[in-house]
Amino acid sequence: MTTKSNVDVLIIGAGPAGLMCANGLARAGVNVRIIDQRLLVVPAGQADGIQPRTIEVLQSYGLAERLLREGNQMHMAAFYNPGPNGGIERAGRAPDVTAPTARYPFEVTLHQGAIESIFLDSLYSMGRAVERPVKPTSIELSRNDAELRDPKAYPLKVHLKRPNGADEQSSTEVVNARFVVGTDGAHSWVRKNFAIQMEGEQTDYIWGVIDTIPETNFPDIRNRCVIHSECGSCMVIPREGDKVRLYIQLSDKQVVDPATGRVDKSRVSTDNLMQAVKNIMKPYTIDAREIEWWTIYIIGQRVASKFSIHERVFIAGDACHTHSPKAGQGMNASMNDTHNLVWKLTHVLRGWADISLLKLYEFERRKYAQDLINFDRKFSALFSGKPRTQENQDGVSHEQFLEAFQTFGGFTSGIGIHYAPSTVTDVTYQSLSPGLLIGQRILPQTLIRAADSRPYELQDLCPADIKFKILLFLGDIADPAQAERAQRLADSLGKPGSFLSKYGRAKSGVVGWKVFDLLTICTTRKEMVNFLDVPALLRPHWSKVFVDDVSVALNAGGKAYSTYGIDRSAGAIVVVRPDGYVGIVAPVEDVGVLNTYFAGFMTQRNSSSHL
């Protein structure tokens, strides 16, 4: 039995990248399906580290609370080197995350299945689910240029096969899709179908991984540890409950079959992995009370030559970049790939943005993947290198390692992700906010809501709801001159030619807010401010006006203007992209700057919308 159907977006592969994509699109109301050929969610092991920036992203989807409740938090890192008495000794401890602006300055560890469940439950709450087991058997992309350029067309035909339960009959389906996202892992079927090459090399480092509940007298067993010993290196990653993940460096002779020269997993067992750990950890003792999962792997750093075929097929996650798990980047890079793609797909499908916007997915994420590979190469070399000892003066010293660890902090935390200038990232007026970099994510700040003095985190006012957030830094709204300037801004925005009128998807006569969310941030003190002083057009609801003042409840606030470097009388308009990254900063006096910016990728109100 073969059925036929149409879908806007078909996602192939329900790992973290695919689930982030499905959840984001479903939240936006997009017609999306997600399939996976595995019957079950990953029960244990696999990727498990969530970086500070990824926590912020999950929070923007309302999903961080559960992650923080269920996961382990790594706040501290400890570093061990060979001591004078043969065994290891602690060289020092340091914060696990070196990223001063991180809202969550720690990493969360939780097994991949639990992280996937957070997305699955979110999908379920929207009446969606992963279709599994479903296997794609063929995929064809139209070669008709007009069709490829038309977001309303269905240029993709995907054949799906699903086993049909007890009677062993299987059903097939032909899906016509507007877009396909391949998030089907390192051995991506989608990637191979379109003959996209992986570029880069395998390296020589071979590692074993064990998830265990240990019995030990090692005092840093609940901290992230980097251990360099005379017997090799080991990394300790504490996990939820009493579990710990151990990464153990292996030598070629332990894993390579001399006859074939290839890695042979059967040469390694949990027993010899644990024996290696015992040797590395001396004089401390460690035993495995229980082993939950284990594997070995060879570090390879590769990036796909392209991330998309004609902006109709995209690959994301492990399908387009592989690297070592050492710095805990894999799952984070994967989820942030599709987080970057979701709003672009949605805007194009709704007819709000031109289809060329989708080119920026590869532009932004492939650059990041390459940076990641370069970083990983340096970090892995450092990690796998020999420690400096009396005998080996060329080895890596604690100071060298710690300096590298902290220098890389902006990168490993994900906080430093910086998208290059493009049609959606315009740095012309960067000087208006020297502390808030265009292309980086909006810096966390505590603000006070003017009407009721309730404190809010600015990042929470910029949720992943596919809207552009227009932050109006208007200075002291109680000052008549500033209030008059705000009124002039409102007048400009109210004109038919303004971006708000042209692209705001207004209902008849009313400026609409489907595409934009306006927030005003004043310098007026909370005891004095009157939210009604903000012109009505800039204030669709009482909850949209804020002041940059201190919150007693949160012991924070009052630092937005100074942190961002925005002049309290000149002010500025900051546009935050739907993914939380700063798209442009513009002067309060010149709405034309924003009109030009949005004209660069948005389409007019009366253009057709598919949603």
Next chain:
Amino acid sequence: MTTKSNVDVLIIGAGPAGLMCANGLARAGVNVRIIDQRLLVVPAGQADGIQPRTIEVLQSYGLAERLLREGNQMHMAAFYNPGPNGGIERAGRAPDVTAPTARYPFEVTLHQGAIESIFLDSLYSMGRAVERPVKPTSIELSRNDAELRDPKAYPLKVHLKRPNGADEQSSTEVVNARFVVGTDGAHSWVRKNFAIQMEGEQTDYIWGVIDTIPETNFPDIRNRCVIHSECGSCMVIPREGDKVRLYIQLSDKQVVDPATGRVDKSRVSTDNLMQAVKNIMKPYTIDAREIEWWTIYIIGQRVASKFSIHERVFIAGDACHTHSPKAGQGMNASMNDTHNLVWKLTHVLRGWADISLLKLYEFERRKYAQDLINFDRKFSALFSGKPRTQENQDGVSHEQFLEAFQTFGGFTSGIGIHYAPSTVTDVTYQSLSPGLLIGQRILPQTLIRAADSRPYELQDLCPADIKFKILLFLGDIADPAQAERAQRLADSLGKPGSFLSKYGRAKSGVVGWKVFDLLTICTTRKEMVNFLDVPALLRPHWSKVFVDDVSVALNAGGKAYSTYGIDRSAGAIVVVRPDGYVGIVAPVEDVGVLNTYFAGFMTQRNSSSHL
């Protein structure tokens, strides 16, 4: 059809007091039932203010997160008085809550039904539900002294009647109960059955209440406002969403029937209540877009002459105290009544504590109710009094009102609740912790967990799990002298005669932790501490050792010893009762002090337990 059954605790009335009781007992695993004669949860109106201390209590049951998400928060209060031009003008704004140690320094407003739903869902997650509609028709208490003193006996016989659906037949049930809790409101059937008197008087203040979504240009409509005008007084309480509650002072001639001299609700309508608001609020305009609920009431301040009959029947909440809703105390006092009762009932039912412990419910809560009534009398008078004007120099000035408002802050916030000395509240060694008052709730403090540097709020380490928390302030555990003293403490606690051994409900040979939870709090720096330095007996799990150090993640911490006034070398042992109140402070060197304290109300290990 009449059925018979036995239950440990029967709760009559499923308002906030009854639900807090049922949820707490169910969490503790007690055999409890809760009935209500109403078919449905309150859909709107009624009580709606949650004080800072009540938020802490809800958090200790894991229920605050949802309250904070769903409710409105009042951070700011505004005060209005007659201005020179006839209308009102703002005298000033001030923080809504004046309680410097409050963990949540604001009030939450949310309609009573939504608050009840939080408890109902929590009960549901434990497989429990309110039985409704069920009406009690008679209650008898045994007069046999031996039976009354035996916690295993069933001295209560309650007849229940429930309508039986479509066929209009009803069923009856005879319940034999060990204890009955009457949380059946101001007209309590339980109270009347046992002829408990309400003491106190009605007063002359008559108020109207409206829940509405207003259209207004009043700039403080989202703040709590106290408005004194020439046309009467009004209080504004912003609520969830765009709703606002308005309390309006009414004159006798507006509501009293001159023929009978009694209040006649039919003389009042939403129209004339809104007209009163319009008059009071001038020069601002206000209209009701929608009216959700309204009522009128006369302030009465009364307390029941007793809160219990032979410690087998208890009344709680509105059943034993009524007062004005002006300071938002009602629902808070009610929930805190049963929060006080839950752990005592549980300890007695499990055979851990002597039944005399239950006498302390009335001792602690009746005193509080009386304080509340005294406070309410002063506050209501102040609130209902005429404002000071040019013509009325005897009126209440803004300064007088603000001073009273802030002086009463400790009381209205619930933070100041202070239980008097008793067998569970021993102030002998108060001097060891001058900053942490015995009888008050444990002060919030950020601590760092030693093993992994994760920050924790101490209140969250003291959940409402019916255990006594033994906080061991042991100084610098890296100091050999301090470590040695810790070992001596462990040795004392390990002896058969110690409270831990006698009352800890140990399994064979192992010191048990059913009744007690031990937490060690050191002064050692987080970069240096080794949690394994704490003696094993004091450290049943790696997660039980903390340091008093700063958390970067929370921008807090490192102030526990100094705030509590505990000497960093002398240390102290702080015992937190299961309800979160400090029970005793004792010297580290003398476990005998704690042995005596627990002997005062606990029973030995081998005594019978019903659970």
